[in-house]
Amino acid sequence: MRSGQRQIGWFGGSFDPVHRAHLALAWAALDGLVLDEVRWVVAGRPWQKAGRRMAPAEDRAAMVRLMIEGEGGDPRFVLDDREMKRAGPSYTLDSVREYQRERPDDALWLVLGQDQLDGFTSWHGWEELVERMGLAVAARAQDEVKAPAALLDRPHRLVRLAMPTLQWSSTEARRLAASGADASPVVGDTVAGYIARHRLYSEN
Numbered sequence: 001m002r003s004g005q006r007q008i009g010w011f012g013g014s015f016d017p018v019h020r021a022h023l024a025l026a027w028a029a030l031d032g033l034v035l036d037e038v039r040w041v042v043a044g045r046p047w048q049k050a051g052r053r054m055a056p057a058e059d060r061a062a063m064v065r066l067m068i069e070g071e072g073g074d075p076r077f078v079l080d081d082r083e084m085k086r087a088g089p090s091y092t093l094d095s096v097r098e099y100q101r102e103r104p105d106d107a108l109w110l111v112l113g114q115d116q117l118d119g120f121t122s123w124h125g126w127e128e129l130v131e132r133m134g135l136a137v138a139a140r141a142q143d144e145v146k147a148p149a150a151l152l153d154r155p156h157r158l159v160r161l162a163m164p165t166l167q168w169s170s171t172e173a174r175r176l177a178a179s180g181a182d183a184s185p186v187v188g189d190t191v192a193g194y195i196a197r198h199r200l201y202s203e204n
């Protein structure tokens, strides 16, 4: 690591909606890796969820903003909307290449949960991604972090984030909202208020 080099967490997600485990994961990365910033990159068109109805990207981004600027947020959390502005599938590699053209001196860490690490070698250009950035991974359903075999065959940097296993998910938040129940135990009061006011997920 070069001295003075900024350490940046790259936290991509559909955030449909953002929930409390996302916030815990961002904090685990910020504290665990002593990052200067965590960029919350809202996926415009997550191609692996293409068949699914999703809240508009503007609403998903608005909820992320409420989460990172509200109680439990931090000025080092930054909303990155580049994928919302781009046409076509949201490939992380395209965004990372673009960012590294803007800030070539920053060191990047891809922040993700074990479920995404399981499918990581299906990502567009994953081989180049692991050359460009380290992986910072949190356990999810089970209390283990395990790299897929194809990743182990290549040079890569992987750190496990210290974070308790949390069962919260966007799926659970959508299910609660759709049934008219209070989603705040999963997403917090502010995001739950936004979901209710904008009637998101009421027809899921």
Ligand SMILES: Nc1ncnc2c1ncn2[C@@H]1O[C@H](COP(=O)(O)OP(=O)(O)OP(=O)(O)O)[C@@H](O)[C@H]1O
Residues within 6 Å of the ligand: 012, 013, 014, 015, 016, 021, 022, 025, 111, 112, 113, 114, 115, 116, 138, 139, 140, 166, 167, 168, 169, 170, 171, 172
């Ligand atoms: N409870 C959790 N523990 C650890 N990581 C999580 C958790 N929830 C989400 N993540 C991670 O956050 C990132 C963004 O997740 P995403 O926006 O898809 O939320 P999700 O809860 O997984 O959504 P859905 O339930 O709709 O599949 C992914 O890397 C995912 O692994």
Ligand SMILES: O=C(O)c1ccc[n+]([C@@H]2O[C@H](COP(=O)([O-])O)[C@@H](O)[C@H]2O)c1
Residues within 6 Å of the ligand: 011, 012, 013, 014, 015, 041, 043, 046, 048, 049, 090, 091, 092, 093, 116, 122, 123, 124, 125
């Ligand atoms: O670049 C890819 O091919 C790719 C494939 C699957 C997922 N991702 C990214 O992984 C992040 C988490 O995705 P998701 O579906 O769990 O919201 C989000 O930023 C996606 O754009 C990226």
